[in-house]
Amino acid sequence: MQKREKSQRKSLPRWLRGLSARLLVLTMFFVMISEVLIYVPSIARFRLTFLENRIADAHLASLALKATPDNVLSKPLELELLSNAMVRGIVLKRREARIMVLMEDMPPQVDASYDLRGASALPLIADAFATLAEGDRTLRIVGGFPDQSEGSLEVIVDERQLYAAMIDYSTNIMKLSLVISLLTAGLVFLSLRLLMVLPMRRLTASMVAFRKAPENAQSMIADSSRGDEIGTAQRELRHMQDGLRASLTQQAHLAALGVAVSKINHDLRNILATAQLVSDGLGEVEDPTVRRVAPRLMQSIDRAIELCSQTLSFGRADEAAPNPTSFALRDLVEDVAAFAGLPSDGRIVWRNEVGGNLILEADREQIFRVFMNLARNAIQAMSQGGEIAVTANWGGAGVIIEFSDNGPGLPEKAREHLFEPFTGSARTGGTGLGLAIAKELVEAHGGELMLLRSDSHGTVFRIDLPGGPQ
Ligand SMILES: Nc1ncnc2c1ncn2[C@@H]1O[C@H](COP(=O)(O)OP(=O)(O)OP(=O)(O)O)[C@@H](O)[C@H]1O
Ligand SMILES: [Mg+2]
Structure with a gap:
């Protein structure tokens, strides 16, 4: 799993692996997205303005017509007026009656007509994209008089001129967005590098150097x-x-x-x-x-x-690792009784209740030391006399040995730091190492040494050793 992640990281180009490079690419991407969001309404606005200008120009041209005594112009002048207004025809209406017309020789066939009066945003956006998609239709555009007077002005517009202007505008916006996004991303890249990446590098370099030395x-x-x-x-x-x-x-x-x-x-x-x-x-x-x-x-x-x-x-x-051999636990407990220094007057009774057929697979010498420590502690605690009993049974994942005495129980001080070297002793002349060593030896066997209970009626330690009956 980790390997795959590593190879994935490796497969990225080196310059893209850094934090600031990734942010550079992301910033450019986000700026481009926001530019698109700005572009959509502004291209619609651009088209509207273009068409409104045509209406205004047509109005001006119509004023020239009005100035003539009989509302008739020579054809060359009429064509020049139309070309100046960038339209192919102009119709002025007052109260549904056409009152003035300026037109090319052949009145063109109209493909679509749009009324600019009171047009709302969404249809304007759709119309703009229709122009970008088609591009060569003949459009009839209806608008009001610039001076708000009654009636309407219609112009016939060749969509190709509008299309060319819109493409020009879009290209400019595109170039501008690229420049803006590059500039923004560059600035983000630089500030991130200065504020985060370089300090982070110093941080990781220091971690690596510290780990090494x-x-x-x-x-x-x-x-x-x-x-x-x-x-x-x-x-x-x-x-x-x-x-x-x-x-x-x-x-x-x-x-x-x-x-x-x-x-x-x-x-x-x-x-x-x-x-x-x-x-x-x-x-x-x-x-x-x-x-x-x-x-x-x-x-x-x-x-x-x-x-x-x-x-x-x-x-x-x-401490040497355990060197396991097979031995009868009952015999080992007998040996412990012989060497633990039981008082010769018999005031302490030693009860070996381990079955004769219980064979352990462990380091005999080390287990002997464990029992010696437990036995000596019990004997030292029962100067007035008492009884020590050892039992062992198979159960759970191995053998469970219980080492009990009916002495006075662990003093408070010993209980607080039990199994801790040098601090666990509550006995004058004790080093506080016996139980710590015993615990280590049992754990080296994969087992556990714990205090089962200790009160004024006595103390019971339990040793769990892994293994199974042989
Ligand atoms: N069976 C027990 N009954 C009462 N107190 C005990 C018993 N076993 C241990 N203790 C108490 O726990 C303390 C810690 O025992 P531990 O064997 O770790 O150290 P120690 O006997 O003091 O010193 P060392 O064994 O290193 O000579 C002892 O000082 C003793 O007070
Ligand atoms: Mg001891």
């Missing part, structure tokens, strides 16, 4: 003082570029910082591991002071190592 300050559009829409667009683009550049720089700094932190973390973890080894040896020392502080020291070191490992695994942007 957003870090380059030169690619940003200059601030505009224009008060119109283009000015607003330029200013908004400038704001956007400013904002984008700032966040880009910030992001680059943060990424660099992240790399630095993970390097420090890595070394710190090794240093702490050594400290852990050394502090393990403190357990053998008999000194009562050492015996008192050693467990707290070991606990602190454990926590520090945990913090380092969690931060490291979260910072690893290139």
Whole structure:
């Protein structure tokens, strides 16, 4: 679809593709249309005036006749009068009686007659076009006396003269319209180019340059003082570029910082591991002071190592893609129980309710980490003891696993930023990474981790993993 549009755009000649060129053509077209609208009534007016002039000229000629004593003129003079008035015959009528006649030798055959007295606009327009279509008829034109006196004046007119004059007039109008439309379109073209096209080009050029090299300050559009829409667009683009550049720089700094932190973390973890080894040896020392502080020291070191490992695994942007294998979910849940650090006095009961024949196709190591995080959270929340249960069933588009405990529920602070790295923790010594990591790992499998419910009776997380029973 897009391809076709593109090729269509390409098929237009280059000069027509621009906004101003299209407007040039359109303006010429519109001016021509309005010229036609003006031409139609004005050609009718032209014809009317031409014919009215013939009547007036005939009246003048008839006055010459009147001046003679017996209303008779010599033939050559009569013909000259007729030719001057551009008519072939003149008839003056007073009260239905012809009182005066000037005529060529052979009275011509009349093809059509028109009465100019009280003629209305639309018939006049139609008559004008009839003349343009025919062009060589003999017309009888009836009009009143120019001095408003009673009676009528008739002239016989050769339509060819009228036709020639009308064609002449139309050609002039046509030439004039062309000049006007070219001039108007040219002016529109120029003003549009100056006011819109050039600023638009600068705008798009800046967008393209910015897309190619957003870090380059030169690619940003200059601030505009224009008060119109283009000015607003330029200013908004400038704001956007400013904002984008700032966040880009910030992001680059943060990424660099992240790399630095993970390097420090890595070394710190090794240093702490050594400290852990050394502090393990403190357990053998008999000194009562050492015996008192050693467990707290070991606990602190454990926590520090945990913090380092969690931060490291979260910072690893290139967390390996899941490497799926088939395994029994029930066994995996058993393993989690063994490693999650359940209190040895049995105050927390672990109920593995997953069917032994439920075989999952997933990355065992990653799913193990997901359960470890959920399990450790539940254990940490239920220091007084309680129960943890895991169930799993096929349903919908895959397996639905529910991980529930009957602890005190999520504290308000944890609920507000649940699954958000570093901010979700409501526990002293917690990094707030456990659930964020678990969610990422589940989503990498195409699944979903969500909080089903949490209240004073306990908390239930649900994991959906895609797949089908094997
Ligand atoms: N089952 C649960 N019952 C009650 N509170 C919970 C439960 N699971 C999580 N929480 C609360 O949610 C918070 C966020 O958990 P999360 O695992 O993301 O971070 P954390 O446990 O604080 O730190 P980390 O797991 O990175 O060491 C916890 O601090 C805890 O307050
Ligand atoms: Mg946790």
